[in-house]
Amino acid sequence: MTRQLHLNAFLMGVGHHEAAWRHPRTDVRNLTDVTHFQRLAQLAERGKLDSVFFADGLAVDPRVKHNTQAIFEPITLLTAMATVTERVGLIATATTGYLEPYTLARSFASLDHISGGRAGWNIVTSAGADEAANFGIDGIPDHAGRYRRAAEFVDVATALWDSWEDDALVLDETTGIFADPDRVHPINHHGEHFTVQGPLNTPRPVQGRPLLVQAGSSESGRDFASRYAEAIFTAQRSVEDGKAFYRDVKSRAVKFGRSADDVKILPGIVPFIAPTEAAALELEQQFTDLISPEYSLRQLSQMLGVDLTAHALDAPLPALPPIEQIQGNKSRYQLVKDLAGSESLTVRQLIAKLGGGRGHRTFAGTAEQVADNLELWFTEGAADGFNIMPPYLPGGLEDFVGQVVPILQRRGLFRTDYTATTLRGHYGLAHRPSRYTVTAA
């Protein structure tokens, strides 16, 4: 079979553009309406997309003024979406910073059981001081330490998913054998951050384990993703940058003893789609004009770790510290710094560039132009697929599914129907046996 794209719909409230909720193409009441999200899942499934996905964070600025942030917690929201769909994958972000592996493993196992094998976990390490302060921790946790904790966390979670072998649940009413005790195992983990006896209190997930997703692009982030992730969401602004990242991560994966195919790379794209290129650019401009500079300066300050809230909008960025001093999201910091520097942007221009997707690239054009662009990245070796970030919802996803997907399908670049029932299956990954299963020699 020819290589085909993998497409994930990255959903955020009424759209990724920070001013989406103020635009007439959205209805702000949808933010608090679970049926809005259920309809989005059904829409993604009509488009045969691999998955839908929610970002997450465990803090909010009390001075929140303009925001399309989550009202709902991702795992519960995706559960509600699971009940009205049959095939589309369901990926939730959850942090290794402040949760416990036992409860996280169990929640994802439950989503996987409820959805019949469609759960995915986007692993984040939580860089913000605001999040730390909600869990009794003072200051920003050290970058390298976060990744060490994340690695141990993932090791424990996957061991817990393995702790019931695939066929451990027997359910034989006649003999009264509920589960086979020889196929349910304590994990007896004793590590730097966690001590966990196990087994997990639920049978093995339908998929064996949920799909593991990651988005780190720093050095530690790339190593972590190359070692553990089965799909990587990444922000790449040019096809050259995308190719370099793609090559780098695939070769790291091979160094970790994996096949290059075991990890799918999905750069983000915020598509503005209209019947003509001019109309698409005009649509994008409408959203830019609704941006609140005050809110954006707060966002930019958080992204860079530098207070810009009193900075003049029509001046360039002030000098920024070297990346070695950054403990937060290093790759996003570098991306924004490079973007501002290379194009000599004023703060106002930078804010407009970032408004669509917080550093992910926007693309305005016809459905044909969007398809051409995705095909280019795919065939040039910059992507295995894409993280589609509709600037407004549901309209932006309706246009992508209704107009771009059929073009990709006609070109043979995307499935015309699902061929698998699980999320791992959509991404071309096999069900993995439990580490405790002894196979015959």
Add this chain to the structure above:
Amino acid sequence: MTRQLHLNAFLMGVGHHEAAWRHPRTDVRNLTDVTHFQRLAQLAERGKLDSVFFADGLAVDPRVKHNTQAIFEPITLLTAMATVTERVGLIATATTGYLEPYTLARSFASLDHISGGRAGWNIVTSAGADEAANFGIDGIPDHAGRYRRAAEFVDVATALWDSWEDDALVLDETTGIFADPDRVHPINHHGEHFTVQGPLNTPRPVQGRPLLVQAGSSESGRDFASRYAEAIFTAQRSVEDGKAFYRDVKSRAVKFGRSADDVKILPGIVPFIAPTEAAALELEQQFTDLISPEYSLRQLSQMLGVDLTAHALDAPLPALPPIEQIQGNKSRYQLVKDLAGSESLTVRQLIAKLGGGRGHRTFAGTAEQVADNLELWFTEGAADGFNIMPPYLPGGLEDFVGQVVPILQRRGLFRTDYTATTLRGHYGLAHRPSRYTVTAA
């Protein structure tokens, strides 16, 4: 309005009786089928029940042989049930022992938003060494310490739910005001167990706060429940015991400055319902005959904290330690000890008595007799309602809803339709204003 009963359906797999999964009236495949639980929620809603409820624990014995334990995690399972119902309340057990208040408050807020105000939290403190071992803690946590942590945990969780005032989410597209920053508050909690800055990263739950439920019956447990709980699930074996417990908890609640009506007391009952009393007793015996002594001895050993797995089935219980030495579930320990002692039961007889509801009372009779018994407890002042524990599912709940509920309704003892839209409303409790809301003098 005359005082009416509150009825909660305590759901467990294919039934509370430990051998339910082996009986021909159940289908063991339902244990792993989320639509089984969705149908149970719809059934409870047809019966106009106040709520459905799941127990929970964070460990499983690796030698699990016979069990109707959870496959699903309660909050995700109740979310799936929320999407197919409109009115029935949804109560999940969650522990204050090993979770963080921020993430727990958020999950319940999300369930409350998704369900339109139907979430309830059954607060447990987690007494088991097996659970502790999954969270890096060695040995059974001290009884009093568990309740101190629980009290602080509840204080933090309720503060987080209050951190967004009711009208903080403004969503004004024209002015660009998303939320009112004067109505979103940090909580700045610094306590013995938790340090939490806040605010919560989601607007206030629909109910203001989820219904708070508790089941502790020891001294510390009663104090805790009387202070915080709005509904109490309790195991009482006689109407006299029930009355004493009822009077005690209500008077404690008044001492804590609450109204006696602010806390509803719901003893558990495992009803075997059949057209004649003889047929009901015969049905109960069928279930008893399916009990596996080996499994039951393990259960009893865990309940008492004494290893009985090698004990002779037809001998009486060995001498048990005094309650002061018990760090686990003190009230259940006392109940089982009293039961075995007062009736001079052999271990086999004790196991049969406990098989239906792990210490909760079973009642075998006609629908009319069940209704009479509930009415007696209610009018004698032993209950504000009941925790209905069907011995097998869905049949046991179908019989209760189809046969017992109509009798209670004809007698004016139970609602014939919902009069409220929220779980708090069903239990006759008002929406509480946020502690941060300043009301005009």
